[in-house]
Amino acid sequence: xxxxxxxxxxxxxxxxxxxxxxxxxxxxxxxxxxxxxxxxxxxxxxxxxxxxxxxxxxxxxxxxxxxxxxxxxxxxxxxxxxxxxxxxxxxxxxxxxxxxxxxxxxxxxxxxxxxxxxxxxxxxxxxxxxxxxxxxxxxxxxxxxxxxxxxxxxxxxxxxxxxxxxxxxxxxxxxxxxxxxxxxxxxxxxxxxxxxxxxxxxxxxxxxxxxxxxxxxxxxxxxxxxxxxxxxxxxxxxxxxxxxxxxxxxxxxxxxxxxxxxxxxxxxxxxxxxxxxxxxxxxxxxxxxxxxxxxxxxxxxxxxxxxxxxxxxxxxxxxxxxxxxxxxxxxxxxx
Numbered sequence: 001x002x003x004x005x006x007x008x009x010x011x012x013x014x015x016x017x018x019x020x021x022x023x024x025x026x027x028x029x030x031x032x033x034x035x036x037x038x039x040x041x042x043x044x045x046x047x048x049x050x051x052x053x054x055x056x057x058x059x060x061x062x063x064x065x066x067x068x069x070x071x072x073x074x075x076x077x078x079x080x081x082x083x084x085x086x087x088x089x090x091x092x093x094x095x096x097x098x099x100x101x102x103x104x105x106x107x108x109x110x111x112x113x114x115x116x117x118x119x120x121x122x123x124x125x126x127x128x129x130x131x132x133x134x135x136x137x138x139x140x141x142x143x144x145x146x147x148x149x150x151x152x153x154x155x156x157x158x159x160x161x162x163x164x165x166x167x168x169x170x171x172x173x174x175x176x177x178x179x180x181x182x183x184x185x186x187x188x189x190x191x192x193x194x195x196x197x198x199x200x201x202x203x204x205x206x207x208x209x210x211x212x213x214x215x216x217x218x219x220x221x222x223x224x225x226x227x228x229x230x231x232x233x234x235x236x237x238x239x240x241x242x243x244x245x246x247x248x249x250x251x252x253x254x255x256x257x258x259x260x261x262x263x264x265x266x267x268x269x270x271x272x273x274x275x276x277x278x279x280x281x282x283x284x285x286x287x288x289x290x291x292x293x294x295x296x297x298x299x300x301x302x303x304x305x306x307x308x309x310x311x312x313x314x315x316x317x318x319x320x321x322x323x324x325x326x327x328x329x330x331x332x333x334x335x
Contacts, residue, residue: 008153008181008184010145010152010153011153011155011179011181013059013063013064014143014145014153014155014179015155015177015179016059017055017056017059017143018141018143018155018156018157018177018191019157019177019191020055020059020097020098021052021055021056021126021141021157022141022157022159022175022177022191023097024048024051024052024055024093024094024097025048025051025052025127025133025139025141025157025159026159026160026175027093027096027097028044028047028048028051028093029044029048029133029136029159032044032047032048033133033134033136042130042134043086044133044134045127045130045133045134046086047086047089047090047093048090048126048127048133049072049073049126049127050073050078050086050087050090050110050126051090051091051093051094051126052124052126052127052141053071053072053073053110053124053126054090054091054094054106054109054110055094055098055101055109056069056071056112056122056124056126056143057069057108057109057110057111057112057113058094058098058101058109058112060112060113060122061109061112066116067113067116067121067122068113068116068117068118068120068121068122069112069113069114069116069121069122069123069124070114070121070122070123070124070274070275070304070305071114071122071123071124071125071126071275072124072125072126072273072275073110073126074110074111074114075087075107075110075111078107078110087106087107087110088103090106091103091106094106119147119148119149120145120146120147120148121145121146122143122144122145122146123142123143123144123145123146123274123275123278123279123301124141124142124143124275125140125141125142125245125275125276125279126141127139127141128140128141128142128243128244128245128275128276129243129244129245129246130243131216131243132160132216132242132243132244132246135216136160136171137160137169137170137171137243138158138160138161138169138171138242138243138244138246139158139159139160139243139244139246140156140157140158140159140244140245140246140249141156141157141159142155142156142244142245142275142276142278142279142280143155143156143279144275144278144279144282146278146301148302149300149301149302149303150182150301150302151182151278151279151281151282151301152181152182152282153179153180153181153182153282154178154179154180154186154278154279154280154281154282154283154286155177155178155179155180155279155283156177156178156179156245156246156248156249156279156280156283157175157176157177157178157191158175158176158177158178158246158249159174159175159191160172160175161175161176161246161249161250162174162175162176162190163176163188163253163255164190168240168242168250168255169240169241169242169246174190174191174192175190175191176188176189176190176191176249177189177190177191178199178249178252178283179283180199180282180283180285180286180287181286182282182286183286184286185198185199185286185287186198186199186252186282186283186284186286186287187199188249188252188253199252199253199283199286199287200252200254200287200288201251201252201254201257201284201287201288201289201317201318202254202255202256202257202317203254203317203319204257204317204319204320205319205320207233207234207235207320207323207324208233208234208235208236209235209236209237210233210235210237210257210258210320211235211237211238211239211240211255211256211257211258212226212230212235212237212239212240212256212257212258212259212260213239213240213242213247213250213251213256213258213259214226214239214240214241214242214260215241215242215243215247216241216242216243222262222263222264222265223264224265225262225331225332225335226260226262228331228334229260229262229324229327229328229331232327232330232331233323233324233327240255240256245276245277245279245280247259247280247315248277248279248280248281248283248284248315249280249283251280251284251287251289251315251316251317252283252284252286252287252289253287254317257316257317257320258314258315258316258317258320258324259313259314259315259316260312260313260314260324260328261312261313261314262294262312262328263311263312271306271307271308272306272307272310272312272313273305273306273307274301274304274305274306274307275305277291277299277307277313278301280315281299281315284315288317288318289315289316289317289318290315290316290317290318290321291313291314291315291316292313292314292321292325293307293310293311293312293313293314294311294312294313294314294325294328294329294332295311295325295329296325297309297310299313312328314328
C-alpha cells in the first residue's frame, strides 16, 4: 500500500505496534478479567493500560529515540505495594509477548517521551473503553501522530472487532486494525494478516434511515439530548451500542452513519481529551466522512491534552452532517 512507502515510516511503525498491542491486550483480558468481576475493580484494565503504554514507550525508544508522546498513564500512579504489583504484572505480560523487553526498565518505558514538548508528537489511548474491556467485549487501542497540531496519522486496533461477523459488536477471537494517513486514504485489515482493504463510509443520505452509534455507558454523553436529536432526525433503525473508538471504526466501515458526543448535563464543564478522538477522527475523514464539534467547527488538536476550543464531537458519513448540525443546534436552543 502507498502509505507504507518510505515517505510514511510512522504509518508502518503504528501498524507494527498495534499488531503487538492487540496480542498483549487480548492476553491480559483473557487471563485477568473474571466474568464475575465487579465493574468497579479496574485492576485488569489498569494493568492493560500501563502495559500497552510501556510497550509503545519501548518501541519508541528503540526505533524513534527522542519522540514525544501525549498519553493517559504515568508511573506516578504506581505508588506503594499495589503499584509495584501492577507494574510487575504488566512487565510480565509484555515480556511474554516481546522477550527482549527489559522488565527492570518498565517505569522508564511507561514514561518514555511524555515529558517532551515538540511540534511533532504521538498520542496514545492505551485502552479506550474500560467497561467494554471488563465485559470482555469491545475496546480499542488508539494511536495517532500529530504534526504541528494536525493529525497526520490515525490508527486503531480493535482486538475484539471482526467486521465479517454477522453480530458486529459481539466478542471475536481475533480483531482488526485501521489506519489513515492524511491525504492518502484509510484502510483496514484483520490483525492476523496484512491483507488491506479500503475503508469507505456509507452513502446514507436519508436521516430516517441512519444508524446511530451509541455507547453502552452514558459517561460524559448526554443521553436525553441524543434521544431528542434522534427523534428530530426521524431515525427508526436500532442504534449500534458499542464502547470506545470502535464507533469510529464502524463508521468508517459504513456499518453506522452517525456518532454523537454531546456533553452531559451532569458534567457541563467536561472537556474532551485528544486521545479519545484523534485516531478515529482521521480514519473517518479519510474514509470520506466528516468530523466537527457541535457548532460545525474543526476539532483543534494543537492545544495539548484537551480539545478545549471545541464543545462536543459529531462524526458522520458526510452526507448527513449538515442536517445533524441543524438539529443539534435546535435541540441545544430548546434545552
